[in-house]
Every structure is written in structure tokens, then in C-alpha cells.
Amino acid sequence: MQPEATALYCVPLVAALAVFVPWLRRDKIAVFWLAAMLLAAIPAATVVPLSKNLGFVAVGAYGLIASFVAGLFSRPRWLPRSLTYRILAWATAALLLLAHGPGAVAGRLLVTSNLRPSLQYLNRALDIGNPPGLENKDVLIVNPPSMLGLAYVPFAKAYAHQPLPRTLRALVPGCTSFEVERSDEKTLVIQSKASNIFACDDDVGPVDKLYAVRYSNVFLGELGFTKGERLERGGLVVEILDLDAAKLPSRVAFRFNASLDSPTFHWLQFNCEARSYEPFPVPAVGQRVTVFGPVR
Numbered sequence: 001m002q003p004e005a006t007a008l009y010c011v012p013l014v015a016a017l018a019v020f021v022p023w024l025r026r027d028k029i030a031v032f033w034l035a036a037m038l039l040a041a042i043p044a045a046t047v048v049p050l051s052k053n054l055g056f057v058a059v060g061a062y063g064l065i066a067s068f069v070a071g072l073f074s075r076p077r078w079l080p081r082s083l084t085y086r087i088l089a090w091a092t093a094a095l096l097l098l099a100h101g102p103g104a105v106a107g108r109l110l111v112t113s114n115l116r117p118s119l120q121y122l123n124r125a126l127d128i129g130n131p132p133g134l135e136n137k138d139v140l141i142v143n144p145p146s147m148l149g150l151a152y153v154p155f156a157k158a159y160a161h162q163p164l165p166r167t168l169r170a171l172v173p174g175c176t177s178f179e180v181e182r183s184d185e186k187t188l189v190i191q192s193k194a195s196n197i198f199a200c201d202d203d204v205g206p207v208d209k210l211y212a213v214r215y216s217n218v219f220l221g222e223l224g225f226t227k228g229e230r231l232e233r234g235g236l237v238v239e240i241l242d243l244d245a246a247k248l249p250s251r252v253a254f255r256f257n258a259s260l261d262s263p264t265f266h267w268l269q270f271n272c273e274a275r276s277y278e279p280f281p282v283p284a285v286g287q288r289v290t291v292f293g294p295v296r
Helices: 003-024 028-044 051-074 083-100 102-126 148-159 210-219
Strands: 138-141 167-170 178-184 187-192 230-232 236-243 249-256 265-271 276-279 288-291
Touching: 003 028, 003 051, 003 083, 028 051, 051 083, 083 102, 102 148, 148 167
Parallel strands: 138 167, 138 265
Antiparallel strands: 178 187, 178 288, 187 249, 230 236, 236 249, 265 276
């Protein structure tokens, strides 16, 4: 349990209950909308909490807000006569109207104006190239900028009528620098320069868009890890060699069922300065190379 996150969500929740509960006791329509919101939250809790996945929750929430705001204007006698409560209730109504009126419009305009650079970056993160014979290759990316974004590569290639690789695999996120050592003919060992393979470089600074990418990456690893754990995925065995204090992998071994020099393997790395993929030179046995993150 993280105290900051708990406070961030629990304090507004308690304040909302203090405002809405007196109204819920008097208006059955508001209770209906609350029930709709809570029931819709059950299936929504099984997926990633994105805005598009909370649409049905929003229907109930908007109905509850509308009932409350309308009640303030049309049936103020239904509410407690306490001056403190009245001030809090009207302040809440004003905040909700501003947030879902001009605030929502301003937010949409702001998102639209800032979305273009993000989409350009995403397009670069999806462009793994189209070398000859790609449909017979196993594409291996050692440091994709967004692990989750790679899920869109097949769709992007299908849309552009380009051949799909036989397989597409990513080793570790590209938010930090790491060392890649070839321990034998078929094995790569990756050691993160940061505390774990999901972390960002220390020089990124207190505020950076890279943190958003980092949290989308670490979400994929929130199931938990144990030292010595082995995961087998179709010709690839991943072994967790070391964990940091947060129980996230800091050193990982990747063992393939064929030589890393096999012509069926197409190795790539993401160059954060050029913001594009380039060939990854697989080191010789016993050698190691450094793959740099966004901050050198």
C-alpha cells in the first residue's frame, strides 16, 4: 500500500461521501444512479483504468451529479440546514460544473494540441522497418521505448499492407541504460544500470513524459517476481537472476533455443537520440555491450 496514492484517492472519496450521502438519503433517483455507477465499476475493475474503459461508470456518475446539482436548485429544503454543509455542497457543485463544462473543453483542446508529438513518437516506436524476408524472421528488440506500444505493430503493418515478422519479441524496456553480456552461444544476460529494468535513468529529472512510459511498462510487471523464477515462451527461457528492493528484476537472462547469430533472428535496438530503430550488434561470447537509455 502506497500512502501517497491512498491519500490521493481516499481524501476526495471521503469528501464526496460527506456531500452526497445526505442527498442520497432523500432522493431515490440519485440512489439509482449511484447503484449503476458501482455496478458498472465491477467489470471496469478487471481492465486497465483508461477513460474509454470507464464509460459505463461515467454514465452513473453523471446521473448522480445531475441529480445532486438539480436538487440544490430545486429542492434545497431536502438538504441539511448546517451552514458548513451548505457551503461545502455549493462549492462541490461549482467545482463539478466547472470541471465537466469549461474544464472538459479546455482539457480536450489541450490534449489535442499535445497529442501530435506523442503520436509522432509512437509512430517511430512502431516502425521496426521492412527488411527483405521479414516474414521469415524472428524480430528481437532489446530496448523498445514502449513495451505496450509494440502490441500495435502487427496492426500498423497490416494497415500499411506490409509483411509481418514470424515473431516479435521485446527483451527489456528502454527507459534506462543497461549492459548486455553474452554468456554463451544462446544466452544474453541483461544488467540494468538503474535499480531495475523498469526504472528510469536518474538524470531524467523530477518531471518528464518518460515517467508515463515507465508506468505503462511497469504495469506489465506488477504481477510480482521471485529470484530464480523461470518463464518459458516458445523457444525462449527467461530467468530472473537478481531483484532490487522493490522485488523487480535488475538482472535477467534470456536463453534461446538457437544460436544468437542465427540468420532467422533479426536484432534491433532503439536509438533514443535518433528516435528510430537500428541493428543491434550481438556481442561475442564472453563480451558485453552497453545499450543507452534516453539519458546518456
